[in-house]
Amino acid sequence: MFARGIKRKCFDGEEDIEGTLAGFKSVPSYNLQRQSLLDMSLVKLQLCHMLVEPNLCRSVLIANTVRQIQEEMTQDGTWQVINAQNTGQASLDRLVSSDILCRSTKEQGEGKLVPSYSSFSKDFEDIQSQDIISDLSTVASVQAPRNPQSNVWEMENPQENRGNFQKSLDQIFETLENKNPNSVEDLFSDVDNSYYDLDTVLTGMMSNTKMGHCDVLESFSSQTTTNSNSNCKSDINELDHIVEILVES
């Protein structure tokens, strides 16, 4: 999975460390691991079941964790607002694909790219409600560059939106029909021993540490915080792979 790819590169001994991490010790910096946790949480929020409603308790707890990290990063000054141009088409493709799963029809009209509880609960009366992670939406939503797919969502009126939503839902149903709904979760299910180092640092420390090299952070950037995706080709491929399973795009 996405995060596992990062782990293997980073924590599995120094011979696996990428060039950009030269000089990096075997125990990663706090900021890096916090970032990794944030990435993992966002992926968890985005990949939700379509056939069965996702667990609201789990979603709330993950979202609260994201909020916590974001608050701390804001205090740190390490939270970077995304420059729309730099996010790039690639990340937008990824987000739209997986995000189709999580948005209500109203949000598709607004072209937002952030998952929300209203879609988790699919509460009819909540079609009006906005994104739960409203702060993140400033980071993740793309204003200027539009790819054709997102144009479809925002240009059409809600009725047609619903139709398109239904069409892509049907597509998703077809791809998922033979799959155990948990097959995506299985990607996350292995306990990777090499991650235990991450545990000791992350769970023990809450104190703010000095920010490490910007390079270090960027090379492990996610779609929500990166300024340049060119370092993340392999990460993109991993997430693409996951999204392909879901959408078969």
Next chain:
Amino acid sequence: MAGAGGGNDIQWCFSQVKGAVDDDVAEADIISTVEFNHSGELLATGDKGGRVVIFQQEQENKTQTHSRGEYNVYSTFQSHEPEFDYLKSLEIEEKINKIRWLPQKNAAQFLLSTNDKTIKLWKISERDKRPEGYNLKEEDGRYRDPTTVTTLRVPVFRPMDLMVEASPRRIFANAHTYHINSISINSDYETYLSADDLRINLWHLEITDRSFNIVDIKPANMEELTEVITAAEFHPNSCNTFVYSSSKGTIRLCDMRASALCDRHSKLFEEPEDPSNRSFFSEIISSISDVKFSHSGRYMMTRDYLSVKIWDLNMENRPVETYQVHEYLRSKLCSLYENDCIFDKFECCWNGSDSVVMTGSYNNFFRMFDRNTKRDITLEASRENNKPRTVLKPRKVCASGKRKKDEISVDSLDFNKKILHTAWHPKENIIAVATTNNLYIFQDKVN
């Protein structure tokens, strides 16, 4: 009643195991709830496939002094079917989330079973006689031509093989937008509550087309949602009192006499956070997965990810007892977050005399804590110890450092083998422990 732990206390022995032997678990067979009835004679399980299986304890055989009666299948029925919500284009799972028994009032037994959206009242009755000798019907049910009837007779009841029938008597539907996590029968035996992530409803057992909303924590703006209801239960003696727990580790006690909508709690139970243990996972592991009143009604027990806490209803600011279930997992929280195990919802239960509490863990381990002796024990539900009357060997997990013989290191634990559901017989030392798809029954050693 004897306590748990080694030495002179209870020695737990394997009694029975129910379920498929092979490792390949069919998803429909995953056990999702276990519950003894009020006498302990019946043991019900619900599974992910929407089925309920009820086991009945054999009458004690006077000659068999070395063990109590075995539990054998009494009735099996399909309680819930998968449904499709057309408005939301989502499936409604048939998985049975909870079963609660009603106290027995006549020959029949009644239980409530619920999936995510619908609660059903089932009547389980026995039939061991049938009428024979109808005038207008043959024995196989075909109607006789009335012109062939020359004499009349009175039909009589003749014994037949015992048949146990389950029939749905009430269906309580369409009252929950979110997923039902708890049902609890009131001590008045006329009403019950059902709780979902954001609301709690009060029902009358006779009335299916109406329910009263007594708790609603849904924010006006769903964007502001940060806390959900995780469990709820009525007080065993006070029919006006109930509690509900939250994902933030709080328990609220409400009095239905205070107002129709119990949004304001009468008591709020919350333990202040330990700053030395603070991490990004603090909130997740504080989320309460189960709350159970003691039989006496004086205490309540809560289960969060790493511990079991006993609260005195008269003291809100901290629990009176805290037991660590698997503290060695505290350093592994990030991995457990990654593989979603951190969201596992473990249940807990009291023994009949409220002296011992039990809860499950990973690797098919389960733990018991004796409140009097302060001793605890870890046991394993495994087919390896499957000879009846074999005393279970206590297990130990080695957190770090040198692993002693017979100890298991944390890294070798199987996190797919989790014991989420356990139940304790209301009167005797018999426990039911559910692994993924097997039900184990253990008893104390009877000499």
